[in-house]
Amino acid sequence: MLVKQTLLALSGGIAIVHAANSWIVPGAAWMSTSNTKIDAHGGMVIKEGDTFYWIGQAASHEVQPYLYTSKNLLDWEPSNNPKNTVKWMWRPKLAKPNGSWWMYGQIDRNVQALKSTSIAGNYALSGSKVTLPPNSYTYSDTGMFYDEADQTWYLLTSADHNNVQINKINSDGTIGSRVNLLAKGAYEAPGILKVNGIYYLIVSGKTGWRSNPNSMFWTDKLNGGSWNGPYGIAPEDKKTYNSQNTFQLTVKGSQKTTYIYMGDSWDSKGGPDSNYVWLPMNVDTNSKRITLEYHAQWKIDVNTGVVSFPSKKRRYEAEHAEIVGRAAVTSCEHCLSKRGVHKITPDSQVVFYNVTGLGGRQWVQFHYRVKDLESGEAYVNVNGGPAVNISSLNHRAGHHDVVPVALDLEEGAVNKITFGVSGRNQAEDLGVIIDGIEVVED
Numbered sequence: 001m002l003v004k005q006t007l008l009a010l011s012g013g014i015a016i017v018h019a020a021n022s023w024i025v026p027g028a029a030w031m032s033t034s035n036t037k038i039d040a041h042g043g044m045v046i047k048e049g050d051t052f053y054w055i056g057q058a059a060s061h062e063v064q065p066y067l068y069t070s071k072n073l074l075d076w077e078p079s080n081n082p083k084n085t086v087k088w089m090w091r092p093k094l095a096k097p098n099g100s101w102w103m104y105g106q107i108d109r110n111v112q113a114l115k116s117t118s119i120a121g122n123y124a125l126s127g128s129k130v131t132l133p134p135n136s137y138t139y140s141d142t143g144m145f146y147d148e149a150d151q152t153w154y155l156l157t158s159a160d161h162n163n164v165q166i167n168k169i170n171s172d173g174t175i176g177s178r179v180n181l182l183a184k185g186a187y188e189a190p191g192i193l194k195v196n197g198i199y200y201l202i203v204s205g206k207t208g209w210r211s212n213p214n215s216m217f218w219t220d221k222l223n224g225g226s227w228n229g230p231y232g233i234a235p236e237d238k239k240t241y242n243s244q245n246t247f248q249l250t251v252k253g254s255q256k257t258t259y260i261y262m263g264d265s266w267d268s269k270g271g272p273d274s275n276y277v278w279l280p281m282n283v284d285t286n287s288k289r290i291t292l293e294y295h296a297q298w299k300i301d302v303n304t305g306v307v308s309f310p311s312k313k314r315r316y317e318a319e320h321a322e323i324v325g326r327a328a329v330t331s332c333e334h335c336l337s338k339r340g341v342h343k344i345t346p347d348s349q350v351v352f353y354n355v356t357g358l359g360g361r362q363w364v365q366f367h368y369r370v371k372d373l374e375s376g377e378a379y380v381n382v383n384g385g386p387a388v389n390i391s392s393l394n395h396r397a398g399h400h401d402v403v404p405v406a407l408d409l410e411e412g413a414v415n416k417i418t419f420g421v422s423g424r425n426q427a428e429d430l431g432v433i434i435d436g437i438e439v440v441e442d
Contacts, residue, residue, distance in 0.1 A: 021074040021075045022074070022299070022363075022442075023074075023297040023298065023299050023310065023363065023404075023440075024073070024074065024278050024297070024298055024299055024300075025296065025297050025363070025394070025404050026241060026243075026265075026276070026277040026278060026279060026294070026295075026296070026396060027241070027242065027265055027275055027276075027277055027394045027395035027396035027397075027399075027403075028275060028393060028394040028395070028396075028404065028405065028406070029275055029393070029394075030076075030275065030276055032068060032076050032077060032078050033075050033076065033077045033078075034077065034078050036078065037272070038054075038068060038076055038276070039056070039058040039059060039060050039061070039066050039272065040054050040055060040056025040057070040058070040066050040067070040068055041056045041057050041058075041059055041246070041264050041266075041270075041274055041276075042056055042057050042090060042091035042092070042141070042142075042189075042246050042264060043055045043056025043057065043091065043092060043093070043246060043247065043262075044056075044093050044094065044144055044246065044247040044249075044262070045073075045247065045249050045262065046094050046119075048119055050071060051069050051070070051071060052069065052070045052071070052073055052302075053067060053068070053069055053079070053094070053119055053120070054067070054068045054069075054070065054076060055067050055068075055082065055092050055093070055094055055103070056091075056092065056246075057089060057090055057091060057092060057105075059270060059271050059272045059274055060271070060272035062087040062088060063087065063088045063089060063090060064081075064084075064086070064087055064089065065081070065082050065084065065086070065089055065092040065103060065105065065123075066078070066081055067079040067080075067081050067082050067119075067120055069120070071302070072302055073251075073299075073300060073302055074299060079120045080120055080121075081120075082103060082114075082116065082119075082120060082121070082122075082123045083121070083122045083123065084103075084114055084122065084123040084124070084125075085125070086105075086107060086112065086114065086125070088107060088108075089105035089106065089107050089112065090105060090106040090107075090140075090141070090142070091105055091106055091141050091142040091143075091246070092104070092105035092142070093105065093142050093143065093144035093155075093247075094119065094144070095144055095146070095153040095155075095169055096119075096153070097152075097153050097169045097170065097171055097172075097173055098171055098172065098173060100115050100116065100117060100173065101115070101116045101117070101118060101119045101121070101123075102114065102115055102116075102126070102169075102173045103115075103116070103123050104142060104144070104155055104169075104175075105142055106139065106140065106141070106142050107129060108129065109138035109139060109140065110129035110130060110131050110132070110138060110139075111129060111130045111131075111132050111139070111142070111155070111157065111175060112125070112129045112130075113125075113126045113127055113130075113173060113174075113175070114126055115173060126173060127174065130175050132155075132157045132159070132165065132167065132175065138159065138160055139157040139158055139159040139160070140158055140159070140160075140188050141157065141158045141188040141189045141190065142155065142156065142157060143155070143156030143157070143189070143190040143191045143192065143246075143247070144156065144247070145166075145191070145192035145194075147194065147222065148194075149194075152168060152169070153168075153169040154166050154167065154168055154169065154179070154192070154222070155167045155168075155169055155175055156190040156191070156192065157190070158187060158188035158189070158190055158203070162183065162185060162186045162187065162206075163181055163182065163183050164181070164182040164183075164187050164188070164190045164201070164203060165178050165180070165181045165182070166178065166179050166180040166181070166192075166222065167179065179222060179223045179224065180219075180222060180223065180224060180225065180227075182201060182203070182217060182227050184217070184227065184229070184230065185205075185230070186205060186206045187203035187204065187205065187206070187215070188203065188204055188205075188206050189203060189204040189214075189244050189245045189246060190202070190203050190245075191203075191245050191246065191247050191248045191262075192222075192248065193248035193250070193259055193281070193283070193290070195259070195283045195285060196285050197220060198218055198219075198220055198285070198288055199218060199219050199220070199221075199222050199225075200216055200217070200218050200248075200283070200288075200290055201216065201217045201218070201219075201227065201229075202214060202215070202216050202233065202245045202248065202261075202290070203215055203216075203217070203245065204240070204244045204245050209266040209267070209268055209269060209270045210266075211239040211240055211242045211243055211244060211265070211266070212239055212240070212244075213232055213234065213236045213238075213239055213240060214232075214233055214234070214240040214243075214244065214245050214263075215229060215230035215231065215232060215233070216229055216230065216231045216232070216233050216289070216290050217229030217230055217231070218288045228288070231289055231290075233261075233281075233290050233291060233292050234291070234292045234294070238294075238399070238400075240263060240277075240292070241263075241277050241279070241292065241294055241396065241399070241400070242265050242277065242395055242396060242399050243263030243264060243265045243276075243277035244263055244264050244266065245261070245262075245263050246262050246263060246264055247262040248260070248261060248262070248281070249262055251300060251302055251305050252305065253301065253302070253303060253304040253305020253306065254303060254304050254305070255304040255305055255306055256304070256305040256306060257305055258280055258300055258305045258306075258307055259280065259281040259283055259290075260278055260279070260280060260281065260300070261277075261278065261279045261280075261281050261292050262276070262278055263276065263277040263278070263279075264276060264277070265277050265395040275394075275395050277395075279292045279293055279294060279295065279298075280292075280293045280295070280298065280300075280307050281293065294400070295307075295309055296365060296396075296400065296402040296403070296404050297309060297310050297363065297365075297404050297440065310363070310440045310442055311442055312440070312441040312442040313365070313438040313439065313440050313441065314355075314356055314438065314439045314441060315336075315436055315437070315438045316352045316355060316436055316437050316438070316439075317336075317337055317339075317435075317436045318340055318341040318350055318352075318419075318434045318435055318436045318437075319337065319339045319340065319341065319436075321341070321350050321351055321352045321353070322349075322350070322351040322353065323341060323348070323349075323350055323351075324348060324349040324350075324351065325344075325345060325347045325348030325349060326343055326344075326345045326347065326348050326427070326429075327341050327342070327343055327344045327345070327348035327349075327350060328341070328342060328343050329341055329342075330342045330343075332433060332435065334369075334401070334435075335367075335433070335435040335436075336367070336435055336436065337435075337436075340433050340434060340435045340436075341433065341434050342429075342432075342433050343429050344420070344421050344429070344430065344432040344433075344434065345421070345423075345426060345427055345428060345429055345430070346420070346421055346422055346423045346425070346426045346428065346430075347426045347427070348420065348421070349418050349419065349420045350418070350419045350420070350434055351416060351417075351418050351419075352416065352417045352418075352419070352437055353416055354413045354414070354415075355409065355413065355415040355416070355417050355437075355439060356412065356413040356415070356439065357409025357410050357411055357412065357414075357415050357439070358409065358411060358441060359409070359410060359411030359412075360408065360409070361406050361407075361408060362406070362407060362408075362409050362439060362440060362441070363404045363405070363406055363407075363439075363440040364404065364405060364406075364407050364409075364417065364437055364438070364439050364440070365402050365403065365404045365437060365438040365439075365440065366378070366380070366390065366402070366403045366404075366405065366419065366434070366437055367401055367402055367403075367434065367435035367436050367437065367438065368398075368401070368403070368419070368432060368433060368434040368435060369398075369401060369431075369432070369433050370398035370430065370431060370432050371430070371431025371432070372430065372431055377389045377390065377391050377397070377398070377421065377422050378390045378391075378397060378398065378419065378420070378421050378422075378432060379419075379420055379421070379422055380405065380407070380417065380418065380419055380420075381417075381418045382407050382408060382409065382415065382416070382417055382418075383410065383415055383416050384416065387418075387420070389422070390403060390405055393405040393406070401435075404440070409439070417437060419434055419437075
């Protein structure tokens with residue numbers, strides 16, 4: 001979710017220069033206010049006063065818990081971080097069952113609790129690691145849920161024997177009795193959302209670092225109630241928009257309440273190249289279904305709860321661009337003008353001239369599809385600069401019709417943006433169809 005920041009390809013890497021964030025962009029790299037990539041995976045967001053706190057595991061630092069703060073859910077400042085001695089803590093979550101703050105996470109496939117007097121202070125180990133679920137099974141993922149109805153925190157865990165269980169957190173911070181259990185398949189990455197008295201449990205399948213269609217269950221009774229489901233939360237072929245669930249955030253605004261899905265878009269090893277997918281959720285209280293609302297770019301007013309999208313965009317049709325090589329303009333049913341550029345081979349290019357820029361970082365939305373994501377990748381270069389694989393700028397590359405990337409544009413109608421594909425066979429048609437590009441101006 002890179003937003004108004006520089007991503008410039010260099011030989012051997014990408015140099016990044018940060019500016020203020022303007023949009024949440026699912027799949028793109030999300031930078032902090034200190035010009036570092038946000039490293040808080042498998043975590044959660046909690047609000048204290050007027051500040052949001054985002055905790056997660058730092059994939060680049062021996063999976064240590066990292067903490068960021070924000071006033072608007074866009075710009076995230078690295079905190080002093082919840083200082084502690086733990087390493088290899090997976091999916092850390094925060095709770096406040098008493099006057100202290102508590103962190104719970106998975107270490108050595110067991111639950112470890114840490115305690116602090118402040119949310120961003122020093123966290124000290126509290127007690128020994130706890131095996132959950134019982135009977136010597138070990139677990140993999142941690143979730144957290146606070147129920148305002150009984151003012152109780154609940155720890156969610158998934159286990160080897162395909163159980164997702166829910167345990168009450170006692171008022172002294174210890175892990176209490178099990179209050180519910182889901183035993184309907186191989187699920188992990190649990191999170192709960194409550195709307196109008198209904199508890200919605202979102203889980204992912206167990207496919208390692210590869211994304212899968214996450215599922216939803218519901219019950220009207222958290223303590224001992226039976227679970228109805230599973231139901232999909234996104235089109236099955238989208239695999240939850242290349243993400244895995246980690247938390248459901250509720251933003252209660254003056255005009256509406258908005259529910260946000262927080263997901264991780266993992267790289268092949270769950271490493272530092274992993275990104276994030278955050279999306280608004282539609283909750284149908286009549287059918288008791290949750291659906292992710294996919295938007296290539298969006299943001300939320302944390303005061304009103306209203307979600308908005310880019311409104312000022314300058315469009316350039318691919319059919320009007322310069323076409324180099326074997327590519328050709330043909331009919332295209334899903335394209336805006338019903339025409340697009342097909343048969344793009346690795347020795348072809350689609351060159352957009354006279355693209356108007358505002359000067360500096362701007363989001364450019366690439367409207368294209370890839371038939372076979374395994375056979376090749378699309379790339380872009382600006383004003384003759386080095387070519388960059390779009391997938392390195394946004395994990396949604398090729399998975400969705402609209403892929404925003406942040407590019408450095410000169411002021412005025414003087415920019416040249418080149419789109420192409422890479423592959424081993426220069427004559428191979430990789431099934432790429434480009435409709436056009438849109439330059440976001442707000």
